[in-house]
Amino acid sequence: MKILKSLLLIFFTWLGLMFIEVTPTAAAQKHVLLVYDSQNSATQSYKKIDSLQRLLTSHQLSVKTIAESQYRSGMLRTNKYAGVITMVNWPQNPINNRQFQRDRQTFSGIKLHIGGILTRQEASQIGGRFTTLHHQQLTLIDSRRNSQLLPFTSTMTVFKKDDSKRTESFGTLTTQEANQRKFVDGVVRQHFGYLPFYSTDTLNLQIVSQLIAALFQTKSGKHQPLLTITNVTPYSNLKLLNQLSRDLYEQGIAFAVSTTTVETNTELSAFKQFTKVLRNIETRNGIIFLKTPIVSAYQSDQSKLNQLMVAELTSLGQNHVFPVGISTDGFWNQDALYRNQGLKVADHVLLLPNSQKKHQLASEGNSQVFKQSYYALAGNHLLTVQHQRKTAFQTPTAITFSMPTTRVGLRDLERKVSRLSYRWFNPQTQLTSQIEFGSANYQYRQGNYFLNGSLVDVTQAGSKQPRPIADQSMTGTLNHFFKFESHVLIILFTAIFIVLLIFIVIGRRIYVRMFKN
Amino acid sequence: MKRLTKYISPALFATILCAIIAGYLLFVPPVNGLADNGDFLQTLSQNGLNRIDTRNLSYFNYVIEKFHIMHFYNETAVPIYSSQFLFIQAAIEINKLFLSSQIFDIRFLGLIYYLFFLGAIYLLTRSLTAPNRNFRNYLVSLIVVFVFGDTSNTLTFNSFYPEAGTFILMLYCFALFLLIARKLVKHDRLTTGAFFAVSLLLIAADYHNVPLTFALLLMSLGLLFSFQRHLAWVYILVAMVGLIGMGGLVHHTVAARYQSLNKYQAFTHGVLQTQEPSSKVMAGQISSQYALMKGNDYYPNTYSAILPNSKYVHEHLIHKLNAAWVVGYYVKHFDQFSHLLDDAAKNVMQIRIQSVGNYPVGARRSPGAHTQYFSGYSLLMKSFYPRKYAFNLLIAGAFLVIYVIGMVNSFRKRDSRDMMKFFLVLGLLTIVVVLPITTIISYGTYNLSRNMFPVAISLNLLLVLLIADAVNYRLWGSAVQRDQQEVKTQK
Known part of the structure; x- marks a missing residue:
């Protein structure tokens, strides 16, 4: 009996442990503090900050962004952040926030420095020989021998190649002189990292991505890129969109569409x-990302x-369009209101570069990390890389093309897609996602759509068509009165008017008759 | 009693009453006025003023009394001019003289408008009642006070809305014209000059007033009857060309700046205002998808699927819209158009801007509270005035019949001056009949009640004119002789 009891006890304990294990652990999330010196509008460095924010999020790192001048003592604590990234965008105008420098020195987590003004201490932590280049145009080459010519740089501190095993290097920079000099691009030694520059160009981003994965030891794998058509709205040329989806389907290319939609007027036939x-896209191996509205x-x-x-989401769902995730401008994930009210419904998020002038950058609290966040990479940038190899990406990446507005643009887009000879991400075999809001749950599993757990046939329009809403009267009876x-008065006045006219005619006759007599 | 009427004419009587009623409303705390719905920004920055408090609370809900006067280069100014700025600049100067060179108090603007308003009331009542001083004409002056001293009109004085200028200038136009028509002024030429000057200011007060040019031109035609000499005709014709020029100028400078906005909203708030617009808008290479913009504003409040002022919408929608397209659309869908005209008629008597509060924060009223002080007439009209465009047409027809008969009678008596009154009525009726049509075509149903403001004022002016003519037995034609007889008997 005792044995039975103890066996039961063991069984239930094991059962309980299973449940405990199932609940996700919040502690796994890594927080990173990103400190920049300036947004430097002259070089549009806010774009770099935005790009880095999105890249870190796609690496499952929750990022908090702050300007160095705003930094207050004690913000950077080892128990709060896994790492700190310093980004220098305006080396000509150094900001020396002593509090930050002191805290950074004592901080024992991961440290990454991006851009100029490398302090002597930082240099020694990384080790190796470094030199400062002046007025050079460099070529960036990655480990797969893809190369890209970089824009002219005035000053850049770079490390020479170090063959010792203690440092890890990412990418090579070569000068354009007669006898080429070679330097390394990204360097990592233990928990210190250095990048001489940051650019949103494709090749560099891949190197940065590899460096971040190595430095923060994130669970990065090999991700095939997701072909995404962006800037679709209900006002886009629907014939072209339909044509595009058909063409891609016939070429066997899976793709995603990032579209906004309307909140009202969903009863109209235009909707x-x-x-x-959009349903056609769903049946042609395409998926829909609902783009957040313009603020x-x-x-x-x-x-x-x-x-x-x-x-x-409801009006789309009623018409059997089930978005698999939310696509949004990067700033939404950096702003508490937009993040909490707009993005939390989805577990898959596609992070696009900021497109609104008013919202170039946001930094409010820690960004949210999703089950999967796609970093959006402009397809046109990719075409400038030489020796394009079929590379996989470190993190979920979406290669975006803007929705064409003309037939010529459509053909151009299709040509570009065929030139990028990637093995594209196929949602039908690789994607499981869900959107949850209110009492509804949209799921996507292996090419099938589920509404609250039951399979939906997306080839058919939704059966629950919203009924046209009758005009509501504000104050019923009074309005009727x-x-x-109004009607009574109109009739009354018309009658009086007619009588008046008759009288005038009669009066005139009498008047004329008076003279006749 | 007789002694009283000797010193206080009906005109003076009305002026004193209005001075008391409006003075209490505007200057005795709690100061009443109209809160900002966001429209002030442009006017403020053009006049070197800015808000002290930019928090959300101060929009819509409460009247703001104090503004900063800018002291340095005004970078926000754009080349937009309005005759309303003359009033504001005068108020700022007086404010600097008496109060402060840093802070502007809205009551100084109220004061400027108030003084001009009293002048307008005096001239208006005089043009309607003089030279009679009997009971009936005191009654007319009371009606004038009841109609034009109404709070809905005078509240605008403590605000930067252009309605204040439009209201006062319309009264002046009417009064000056009627004074000439009724031979109540000694200096005809001076008064005619004043009439044209006021007309120019009226057109320039607000770009929505440009259609009034047409009405003013019709009235000016009447002036040709009052002057026999050819030289005077030349002057009047030159002045008429001036009116046209002013209308064109305002249209090309100010209205052009808002062209995209107005085209867009004429589409979303006008063309699309029907049950199922999707297939109807297909004509003229406009995609039926734009039906989804039904009811959208050019500057959306919070979120939108696409920005209306984006390049894409400009290229694919706004550039394809124009007045001819809109007119063509309404010709094809006349039912919808007549519905929209009824919508306009519904808004004719909604004079007061409903969305904004009338009290300052200090008055401890609920946000957006409205004052009911002396608003009997506007409430009455708001509730009981018929809400059909056809009714306005009937009224116009009735007025035309009455005043055509009057004109024919005057013509028989060779009283060319009295014929002018017909043109006055014709001008006002044009506003009543034509303005709703042009408004629907150019702005849709957006801001309809404010765009219908001149219609309401015209109807009110017609009403008091009719009453004054009826009680003085001059409805059906020349009554100058009778007036003079009455004055003689009184003496």
């Missing part, structure tokens, strides 16, 4: 037309954005 084209004014009312997202009153 039916729009969702029909035209800051809305302090928290619930309004959530209501909008729910309304948009006024309407009635």
